[in-house]
Amino acid sequence: MTGGLTRVVLQERPEAAVRLYCLPPAGAGAGFFAPWAGLVPAWAEMCSVSLPGRGSRTEEPSLTDTAAVAALVARIVDDDADPRPFALFGHSVGALVAFEAVRTLRASGGRLPLWMGVSSLRGPQDGAYARGLLPLLMGGLEGVAQLVGGPIPQRLLKDPVLMAVACTPLLADCLLLLHHRHRDEPPLEVPLALYGGTQDPTTSERQLLEWNELFSTAARPRLFDGGHMYMHGQTEALVRQVAADLGAVAHEAVPAV
Template sequence: MRSQELDGPERIVLGERPEAAVRLYGLPPAGAGADFYHPWLAHMPEWVELCSVRLPGRGPRADQPSLTDPADLSARLAGIVDDPADERPFAVFGHSVGALMAFETMRRLRRDGGRLPVWAGLSALQGPQDGAYAKGLLPLLTNGTEGLATLIGGPVPRWMLGDTPLMAALGTPLLADCLLLLHHRHRAEPPLDVPLGLYGGTQDPTTDAEQLSTWNSLFAAPAEPRLFRGAHMYTNEQTEALAKQVVADIARACGRAGVRQGPVGRENVVPSV
């Protein structure tokens, strides 16, 4: 099931659960689509409805222009996650460039007087302070196939390098999201009063625990980074462990926020943690 804005992101409900107490929006990494979070479905409890977004420029929408303006994208995403037709609390999780999408969407919601999520998880990306993205990305973008391998989380097979249409399909949305990061300009605002979770891979060449911790100055309550075995795309190897940790962290945040009733007044199944 999906709701669509013709030239903007689409909400994709990966596992429709209208009686679930909380919606979890997974914002995808560079070049990826909503199906990035599909493996999480097997590890979601009944009280969580898992959603994502499909962006123009990739997958079934590859013929559409990508969105590379962070302010424009965050405004569009704010209208999706804070759905006026759905009063349930929601949480957000962003991996890699999805972490910046999540962060700027929350800031946009606050500026516009919208609802903030009950919890936010940021993964495999450092905070945007001090021009961090330009400093980190530009060396990769000028380093040929080695830089591309770092960006996609693994080596690029030689046969793939020789397939121009395939490389264009892979590289175009990836480069579009790199532009999204490079176009971002951080501005000082008060810390976000949203419970925070930080996640990363133990061998991620782009983001270590110290870099993950840079998000803490942008939130009211700091979080200790949780590291899982793997590199930048550790999510592929650690799906179950990560998803279960995210669910536990959301449950804890819901308890603190007093989330007790589902959307139709039934007793909520969010467990005590």
């Protein structure tokens, strides 16, 4: 446990050359990335973080301040006890947390990641999240369905208590996005990769490209068939692409990759 966050090692590989931290989308816990564990190359150790109020920690109060969450994530990934280089991949709100964690590391003089992957989230410039989220939050069940990237299960619709339990972490992460205030800073000197779904109603290819303004090296989006949660039907293809993109960067810095 580190200040309210827990590191979750999804597949222990103490001899792996690189740690790959995957940060989950709104409302999800570290287990969201469990299907990746057996697919990543042997040179990478799959990790995530467990946030209060999400996943197995739904009984705990949620954190809704981006800066606070990012500072805790930064502390976990820049681990003095583990000198291995690391990389970050964030899906949806996890991408924003990853981005702010890297900014926090830069400001504090910490180690920066070898690479960062952003999936299914537009750039944070110009109050973009408030404009996109508010109509969905005011849109009732249809808006919630768009937020989760698919239809709401009938068992939730029939049980208001269960629905509240399921929606609370999602709404907490929506507050995290709404509370976020973008700051103009120099571009991050970290290799970037972009991923998205071809039918994602929340993030278009053009919106993914907004991240290029915030990094020193531009990336071309890798698009997969599907919506906001495209990865559910494209897990193997996405992991192969992530491994290739990370590997292309990591092999220059880490001979074992």
